[in-house]
Structures are given as C-alpha cells and as structure tokens.
Amino acid sequence: MDYLGKEIKKLGFGLMRLPMIGKDIDIDQTKVMVDEFLAKGFTYFDTAYVYGEDGASEKAAKEALVDRHPRESFQLASKLPIWCCETKEDMQKVFDISLERTGAGYFDYYLNHSLSNDKLDKLEEFGAWEFVAQMKEKGLVRHMGFSFHDTAEVLDELLTKHPEQEFVQLQINYNDWESESVQSGKCYEVARKHGKPVIIMEPVRGGALAELTPEIQKIFKEVNPDLSVASWAIRFAADLEGVITVLSGMSDTEQMRDNLSYMTDFKPLDEKEKETITKVAEILANTPTVPCTNCKYCIEGCPEKINIPELFKVFNRRNVYGALEQTGNRFNEIVKDGGKPSDCIACGQCEGVCPQHIEIISLLSDISEKFE
Ligand code: SF4
Ligand code: SF4
Structure with a gap:
C-alpha cells in the first residue's frame, strides 16, 4: 500500500546528538557523516528549534548539509516548540529563525513538537495547527505533523480532531512497546487505525538499548555474533509497517557506519530474531530504570544548572x-x-x-x- 514517505529509506539522521568537541558540535565529523549517509541513498534529516545550545543543531544542518548538497537531494524536518512561545506572534518568529538558521528555504516535514495533553490547550489557543497549515499553503512546509509523548487515548482524540495532520512521530522501541507509560505499541496501533504514516524516534531509547548488561548482550550475540546490540533496536523499529523512517541520533562516524551496515540493505527480522527481542524486552521490563532518553530539554531552563x-x-x-x-x-x-x-x-x-x-x-x- 502506498503512503506518504514510503519511498524514503528506513534510517533517518537525527541531528540531536551530534559529535561534540567540548561544548561545540564537531562540524568536520558531521560533514563526513552527512556525506556517507547520503552516498548510501539515505535522505531524511531531523532537527528542531530547541536542539543544541542556541540552535546549534539547525545551524549544523546548514553547514554540513544544506550548504553542501542540492536541496532536492534530501528531506529536512524541523519542529515548533509551543513551550518557547509566549505569544501567538512568537510562532512566526520561531519558524523564521529555524528557516534562517538552516538556510533550507522550506521544510519537507514540519512538526508541532513533543505534544502531550498538557500542551494541547495552548496549541488551540495560539492556533498552532492553523499556523503550520498556513506555512504549508505558502510553500514553506511540504508536510505537517507532530511528535507525540502521551497515551494512546490522547493520540486517538488528537487524530480524530485533526485528520489534516499527515503523519505522526512516535517513540517506538522494543523496551517501550508494552510499557504502560510510553505505550509505544498502542500508540502505533492508533496511528495505523487513523491511516497515518509514522516516523519513529528513540528506537534505541537515547542509546540505552545499545548499552545493555553483558548477560543481555550475550543473548543477542548467541543468535548473531556479527550484529551490534544497537542494530536489534533499529531493526525492530524499521520492521514495522507504514513507517516513513526510523530516526537514529548518531553521535559519531563509527555509530553511523554500524547503522549503515545493516540498514543499507535492510532485512526484516526472522522468527528467531523476533523471539530473541521479546525475551530481552521481558528481562528489561523487570529491571527498574529511570526512563530518561537524554533529550536534554530539561537542562537549559534549570536555574541550578543540574545535568x-x-x-x-x-x-x-x-x-x-x-x-x-x-x-x-x-x-x-x-x-x-x-x-x-x-x-x-x-x-x-x-x-x-x-x-x-x-x-x-x-x-x-x-x-x-x-x-x-
Ligand atoms: S529527564 Fe530531561 S533529558 Fe531525560 S527525558 Fe526528561 S527532559 Fe529529556
Ligand atoms: S532546580 Fe530542580 S526542579 Fe528546577 S529545573 Fe533544576 S532540577 Fe528541575
């Protein structure tokens, strides 16, 4: 079945956790990563107004990607953070800053960022849905959607009320699939029910699913010693139907090369692999951890500068x-x-x-x- 973004390869470059030298993005390494990614036929890049200090991620997108490659050779996504807007007029300011920082001319995908129930009233009051639709009418946005962090019930209500939204971005990974707080599996089913294609974020849960205990790593290695631990998480996400792409926040060239090694010629999971993932997910479900994904949204506004x-x-x-x-x-x-x-x-x-x-x-x- 055809759907929006079906032709896009199933690995997207998340620009949230780029390589760093001290407090600055390592732009030379980022350029190498962007070039290798494009050379293998991958085209989707995801940034946001709030990623990095003072828009560092959007600026890096310009320097490493937009200024160096033909605009039609890739898709670039950015996002509107309603929590950074004090007035309706601020939405336009934020959007214009994102366009200017990236130099992209337009966004292929533009999202109302990180929606949860507590932000919805403000979105309605400020007319954020209409605002993005206007940007689309002006040709500054190709496709509009939202990223989402709440229950399947809230998602169902939202998609019922806003059928004009073309796609949703969801946190999906095998660790959160059955979780009652994140509800990856249930949210995915709701998106499917509404016929919305899905962009997957946090497939490796901020890197946590790449750093599992030696006992768990052994379970994966026994099934396939050549595959990295992270690859299981990315492949689980990419294996789902109706997915536009799976965003991986790649932080160095080595991570990118590992991702490219199994995603360039993606093979769906076989039965044995699916069983293995289920087994690991069960073990993790019985290991209590703080479900932080290292998105860093909490850091900037902390008056005590607590990391x-x-x-x-x-x-x-x-x-x-x-x-x-x-x-x-x-x-x-x-x-x-x-x-x-x-x-x-x-x-x-x-x-x-x-x-x-x-x-x-x-x-x-x-x-x-x-x-x-
Ligand atoms: S604690 Fe901070 S970094 Fe972790 S998920 Fe929440 S906002 Fe993101
Ligand atoms: S001072 Fe405490 S409550 Fe306030 S932002 Fe920092 S960590 Fe959060």
Whole structure:
C-alpha cells in the first residue's frame, strides 16, 4: 500500500546528538557523516528549534548539509516548540529563525513538537495547527505533523480532531512497546487505525538499548555474533509497517557506519530474531530504570544548572550493574561542571518540559542520598 514517505529509506539522521568537541558540535565529523549517509541513498534529516545550545543543531544542518548538497537531494524536518512561545506572534518568529538558521528555504516535514495533553490547550489557543497549515499553503512546509509523548487515548482524540495532520512521530522501541507509560505499541496501533504514516524516534531509547548488561548482550550475540546490540533496536523499529523512517541520533562516524551496515540493505527480522527481542524486552521490563532518553530539554531552563540526564544515566548504571566505583567517579565528574542534585530548588521547570513525564525532583533527591 502506498503512503506518504514510503519511498524514503528506513534510517533517518537525527541531528540531536551530534559529535561534540567540548561544548561545540564537531562540524568536520558531521560533514563526513552527512556525506556517507547520503552516498548510501539515505535522505531524511531531523532537527528542531530547541536542539543544541542556541540552535546549534539547525545551524549544523546548514553547514554540513544544506550548504553542501542540492536541496532536492534530501528531506529536512524541523519542529515548533509551543513551550518557547509566549505569544501567538512568537510562532512566526520561531519558524523564521529555524528557516534562517538552516538556510533550507522550506521544510519537507514540519512538526508541532513533543505534544502531550498538557500542551494541547495552548496549541488551540495560539492556533498552532492553523499556523503550520498556513506555512504549508505558502510553500514553506511540504508536510505537517507532530511528535507525540502521551497515551494512546490522547493520540486517538488528537487524530480524530485533526485528520489534516499527515503523519505522526512516535517513540517506538522494543523496551517501550508494552510499557504502560510510553505505550509505544498502542500508540502505533492508533496511528495505523487513523491511516497515518509514522516516523519513529528513540528506537534505541537515547542509546540505552545499545548499552545493555553483558548477560543481555550475550543473548543477542548467541543468535548473531556479527550484529551490534544497537542494530536489534533499529531493526525492530524499521520492521514495522507504514513507517516513513526510523530516526537514529548518531553521535559519531563509527555509530553511523554500524547503522549503515545493516540498514543499507535492510532485512526484516526472522522468527528467531523476533523471539530473541521479546525475551530481552521481558528481562528489561523487570529491571527498574529511570526512563530518561537524554533529550536534554530539561537542562537549559534549570536555574541550578543540574545535568539531569547524565545524573540519571549514572543512577541507572548503578541500579542495573551495581557498578559502585565507576558510577561514583562519573558522578563526581558531572557535578564538577554543574549543579549537584541537592542544589535542586524544586522549581518544577524540568518536569514541565520532560516528554517522559519523569518525577525528576524526587529522583534527584534519591540520587543525592545515594551519591553525595
Ligand atoms: S526542579 Fe530542580 S532540577 Fe528541575 S529545573 Fe528546577 S532546580 Fe533544576
Ligand atoms: S529527564 Fe526528561 S527532559 Fe530531561 S533529558 Fe531525560 S527525558 Fe529529556
């Protein structure tokens, strides 16, 4: 069956976690990655107004991609963060800044960013749906949709109310497929019911599904020693019907080459592979971790400059591996450059923007008790 974006190859380049040199994006390495990606026939790039400090991701998209390759040879997506808009007029400002930073002339895909129930009233009040539709009428947007982090029920209501939306971007991975909080599987079914093609984000759960315990890695390696642990997560997502592309936030050339090695000539999962993934998902479901995807939305507005995602990473590592010494050292490194968990003043800014609805304040208090 034909659907929007069917012709796009099933690996998209997420520009959220680009390689870094200190606090700056490593633009030379990004250029190498962009070129290799395009050379293998992949064409979809995903950025956003809020990715990186002061629009660093959109600016990198210009420098590494837009300025160096014919505009029609790739698709570029960006997003409207309603939480950055204080007035209706700010939507236009944000959009214009994204266009200017990327130099793209138009966006192939443009999304209302990170929607959840608590943002919907503001979207209606500001006329955000109509705004994006107007940008489309002007030829500045080719296809409009939204990225989403809430329950299947909310998604169902949203798609019923807004059938004009052409696609949805969902967090889908084998770890969240059955999860009652993320509801990957149920949200996917709702999108299918409404006939909407899906762009998949967080297939590797912010990298967590690439860094599994040695016991779990062994389960994968026994079935296929040549495949990386991350490949199982990407292939699980790419195997679904009606998918435009699977976004992978690639952070270095090595990761990209690994992704390209099995996605250039993508082979669907066989029965044995599906069973293996189900087995690993069951093990993970019984291992409690903080479901942080390292999106970093919480960092910029934190008045105490607490590096929340890095603290959660360390906390998860200690819980899953019991690696006391290494995690203790890493903790000291993190708080050397930023705030300590006990510096949190419970202002709630971070919880207001966290797409995973994590109870950050109470977890920071736990981390403080364990590590400080
Ligand atoms: S609640 Fe704490 S961690 Fe969150 S933004 Fe405020 S100070 Fe930072
Ligand atoms: S705590 Fe939430 S907002 Fe912060 S990085 Fe993790 S998932 Fe993103």
